[in-house]
Every structure is written in C-alpha cells, then in structure tokens.
Amino acid sequence: MFVSVEEARTLLSALLPERETEHVPLALAYGRTLAADLIAKVSHPSATESALDGIACRGADTLLASRDTPVRLRLVGESRAGQAFAGEVGAGEAVRIYTGAPLPDGADAICPVEQLQDAGDDIVLLRPALSSDVRHEGGDFRAGETVLRAGVRLTPSRVALAAALGHAEVPTLRPLKVAVMSTGDEVVEPGQPLTAGQVYNSNAYGLLGMLQEAGCQAALLPAAPDSPEALELALTSIGGADVLLTSGGVSMGKYDFVRDLLIEGGQVSFWKVRMRPGGPAMLGGWRGLPVFGLPGNPVSSLVVFHVIVRPALTGQPLSTLRLRAGTPFRGLADKTAFWRAEVRGAEVFDYAKQGSGVLRSLSEAGALVVMPEGSSAEVGDEVDVVLMG
Template sequence: MRQNISVEDALESILSQVRPIAESEAVPLNQAYQRVLAQDLASKVYHPDADDSAVDGYAVRGEETITASVSTPVRLEVVGEAPAGRPFSGEVRPGQAVAIYTGAPVPKGANAVVRVEDTVRDGTGVWLLKPANAADIRHRGDDLRLGEVYLHRGAWLNAARVALAAAMGYPSLPVVRRPRVGILSTGDEVVEPGQPLPYGGVYNSNSYALVGQVQDAGGEPVVLGKVPDSLEVLKRGLAGVGQLDLLLTSGGVSMGKYDLVRRLLESEGNIHFWRVKLQPGGPVLFADYRGLPVLGLPGNPVSSMVVFHLFGRPLLFKLLGRTDPPYAGVQAAAATAFGANPSKRVYRRGVLRWTPQGFTVESTGNQSSGVLRSMVEGNALVVLEAGASAKVGDSVTVIPLGFTI
C-alpha cells in the first residue's frame, strides 16, 4: 500500500485501475441530454439540402441589380413567393424577382438576394434600393454534408450536440450505460436529515452532495444509507451493495480507532494507496473490495466534495469514455491573500469573477474543511503548491467548480 503520495500519483493510480464501460443503449433524443455518445455519428443529410436564403427579401438575377441605389432604383416584376417549406417551382427570368423568406430554397435562375429592408414594394413589382448580395445565399451543405462525422464517441451530449444530432437526422442516440455508483456513509454520529439530532450528532450532508456530484459527472447514484461504527455491520453493508461500477464511502478512512473502512479494506481488500499530500482531504483511500473499486472519501463535508472533484470525477469520466477534461484551471489575480501549507498542496475555496481586466478570485473566508457554506459561497478552488502562498495581485491557478460565475 502506497502512502502519502502526490495528487498526480494518486490520480494515475486510480485511472490505471479502471476500464471504460463497454455497454451502451439507445435513447430518444429527449433523454440523451447529459449522456455520453457511444459511437461516431455521420450526418444522414445535407444541411441545407439546397442553396437557400439566409434573409427575408427577393431572389433575383444579381447582374440586373448592380446599379440599384436610392437615387437610381431598379424595378423588377414579382412573379411569386417562396416561403420556407414551400419552394417556388418556376424559374426567375430576366426582369423578374421572387419574394423569398429565410430558409427557402433559391429558385432556379436566381443567384443573389436583396434584403427586404432595401426594397419598396409597388403593386406587382418591387423597387431595389441596393444591389443584391450573393453572400446572402447559404449553399447546400454549408452546415452539414451527407456522410461526414460531426459527433464523436465520448462526446458529452449537451444541448448543442443533441440539437446537432437531431439536425443530422437521428431520432435516437447510442449512449454509454451510466456507471452505477454506490454512496455509503459511515459513523455513529451521522443522522439522516429530518431525524432528531442527538448531542454530538451531525446530519448526513455528504451523501446528498455526492448524489449531485455523481450526476453532474454522468453517473447514476445509488444511495446505500449509513452504517454505524461496527466492523460486522460494515461487512454486511458492503456484501449487499449489489451490482456497482464504483463505491464511494464517506468517513472511516483516517487514522482513528473507529476508522473502520480503512481497517476492513486493509484486511479483506486491496488498498492501492492511502493518504494523499493535499489539503483538504488528505486521508483519501483507493482500493478494490472483491473486484469493486472503492474510493474512500474523508468525512468532513468540504474534504469529501473536493476529493470527489479531484479524483471521483476523473474516475467516472474514464468509465464513461468521456473525451472532455473533468476539470481545468484558469489564471486569476488574487483579490485577497491565500495562506500556504508547508508540506501539502492546498485547494482553497474562492469566489471567481470575470472583470474587464480578466479573472479575479477572493477567499470565501474560513477555510476549515467542516465549513460547508464555503462550497456554496465559493465557485472555485485556488491551487497552491506546498509552501506557496499568494499575496493580493499575485496570479494563481484556479479550478472553476462548474457553478455560475
């Protein structure tokens, strides 16, 4: 068992132990949002499928409009109209125009469009006050070409990608099966919200934070409840978790007498590492228990959320085969000072803001790992290497947490 390793070594260890899920399923478009695409998708159509108008106006022969101006307007006879969905079936001949609307195919014979705001209608004719513009015609396949791949395996299906799949002609999409992630809390002191809180007790916030974090990463959370500080009860709880791809435990992984998760995995599992040189969340553990990957999170609420973001989120991305990064850093100017830890990399909670001069970040205040409010008031983690602090105005690396900035 490796101990006191770096964040990078811990992440490498985790990712080397898991393999992407092979199973996939087809879901309707309206259920594909926030799923992961299981195969490349090629367009089934051209879009647009014909040269069409990008504006409302008149389809004309462009060479007949070159001299058009407010002082010398050009008059053409309007011989029909082309709304979107009802193309004009005839041909635009010399001296003629067809009223055309955005998205309608350009009639045969026309090669340019003059915008409606640059015209004056006159009975059966129209006066053109500007030359027509060929650039207001969108050519066949400008957006999508039949047979070309525009969405790739591993893509996170956000609103734009689902819309693109629909435009490509797909009524349903192949997606990777969601990883089933068990969430198990431990500790005699942990009480479910709504129950009377005994002296020294604490409400179970970790499970519900993890439910949201697992869903945000693309997983299917399975809340397994709480087990007390009893090795036998913990064994029975783990024996009944069912078919899972990952187990998250909350608490029980530090160095105390009642840190039973660590003790059980030491005796009956295979611990890949225990303790990482970071703050908050140092006593994190990663193991296998009867073939099931187990990420043991600290019991303090902030530590649990930070550790999941750094390690659990990338683990789920690996299971899903996601090709986007699980998180990324930006540079920001420190608007408040941030203190150092002499021997560990620290992740301070901060408030990231955009200004005309660039990003700034300020501390949320109390950085205790028990102050859950800091994860609500903050929207980012300020990363400081061991022994490094930051003064006001210093440039620091910041990991946005995906919350509204």
C-alpha cells in the first residue's frame, strides 16, 4: 500500500496511545509537551519599574537637557529592588534608581547613569529623561492572562516563562516510550572491528538523539540479525514500549524480514511512502505494539523520522521556512522530494551529494528543500525549507 507523507503521519498518529497527563516540577519539565493552558498567577512586572540604572524624575523637568545646556535636579532619595522610595518625587527633584526597582510616585521618566554627573546633593542631566525606559506593571503579562497554550513543547525559554507565571510544577503529557532496533547481519556496534560489507549502527544513535530532542523516552535494543526466528523473538520480547522503531528490513529484498514478518503475523497499514529519500518505509503492528519500519539507508532513515515520525510523536506539525532558491530544485512526478540543501542568508542552495548513503550530507547541509509531487523550482523561486538542526 502506497501512501503520501501526510497520510503516513496521520496513520502513525492514529496508532499511538492516548497520552496521560503528569504534573512535574519545573526542573523536570524541559522537553515535555504542555497538557493544559498556563495562566499567570501574578503580573509581570509586578510593579512599574526602571529598565536601567540612573535617576527617576519628572520628564517635563528635563526636556531641554543636553551637554551644552545641562539640567540640575535635587536628589531626594533612592529606589532599589526590595526597598522602594517611600516618598513622592516633586518638581525639580530626582531619585537614584536601579534596574528593576519600583518607580517612585510622581516620577514618569528615567535618565541613565551614563548621562549623569554628580554635583553634591544635586544631579546633573546631560540629556532628557525618557518615559520609554519605564517598564509598566503588567507590561509583559497580567495576572489571570493565559500565556502558554496546551500543546506547546517546553523549551528552556518556556520553562523560564512558566516560572515567571508563578507555577512550581506544570501539567505535561507523559513522554512516549520508544524502542529503537536496527536489523541486519551487517550491522556492527561502533568500536568493534569492521569487515568488508559491514556497517556501524549509525541509524540507531541518530534516532536516539532525535527522539531525545522530541521529548521521548528512548531505549536502544540490540540489533536483530537477518533471521525470521530471531526477529520474531526480538519483537515478542519487547516490553513497556509505546512504539517500536526499526531500521532496515522493510524494502523488497530477499532478506527484508521485518516487512515479511508483519505481513504474515502482524498488521500492515502501509509499506511504501511516496517520498525521496525514504520511500521504503512501513507502518504496522505486532501483538498490539505499533511498529514503524524505517529504511536501512542512514539518510533515508533520519529524513523519514524527521518529516513523518517526529510530527506524529510530538503532535507538532512539520515546521518550514519560505526561502529563495539559489539553485534549481527538480521535482518528481509521483513523489514528494526532500533535497538536502544549505541555507545562506535568505537563500537555499542544493547540496551536491544527494545519495541516501551519504550520511555526512545531513551534518553539512542541515536543511531539506521540500518539492511536492509534480513541482520544481528555478533560481529565485520561493521554496519550503525544513531545518534539520
């Protein structure tokens, strides 16, 4: 059964288990997916405050201040974080103020310390004080406002924002547990001696990293040899995983036993995707365990994961940019093409080596240009670009 990239994502998503909600402390929230909206418990800033070190005063008193015509104000106190000025700033008066300190009553502008000169009990301004250097209460967000929405991935900046909202713990979706297993007699673990025709198990370690970046709990299984009996034993012994990712054994060859095993003893939703690279990918099940079979070629395996598997696991759509083509990109009549490319500024250029075995291309190129079925692009055309980093 041949499917499109979009259909493959949808079918995989339908097989994944429903995600439970877990409340976790902020220190453990990074990389997780938010399960419910987060509402601000406080306003930020919590008070109108200064954006820099300097003096707070009435802006109208300083409109003519310059190096040629400095303005002198009388210092009447200071305001700092944790200890605000208790009085009110009157005409011709100023208060020393520090970044984040509450703005005193009566003041409406700030002049930075770099534009000031001390003069005993007075302060001399060499430029006007500006209201733009005042941070107003609730200027970032207000108490009761919904700031973070359910479904977003908790990046470091979002975890920091959750803390600023006043949440010590957050509701998140339980991470999916994903098992990774390479197949093939030729697969050897890195560090072991390599003989002619063998390859190191690069797919598994690339997939482990991508799963961790996607916020999943990943487990690496021993590689399975090219034997129906050994493969069946390996699949049957897997416990506790929500989904299994295999690499290799899903094409049309004599020793592609993953495909044969699922056809004969499991379930198969599809076994070809209309894409390049990565056409020989399949989705099925084995005794209730969803199994997604990735191609054995390293580039194909990682590209299929990025454009099909990752969006399904995270619930986030594939993110693309619109850039100008710096070189032509050809299309394919019946497949979506994902050409490796290099981004330079606002343009994207074809990476010369597009072979599915050229693993270094993903490291050096860092992007994929998406060419839908039957389309192509000339120099200067806008194209969709997927960043692989």
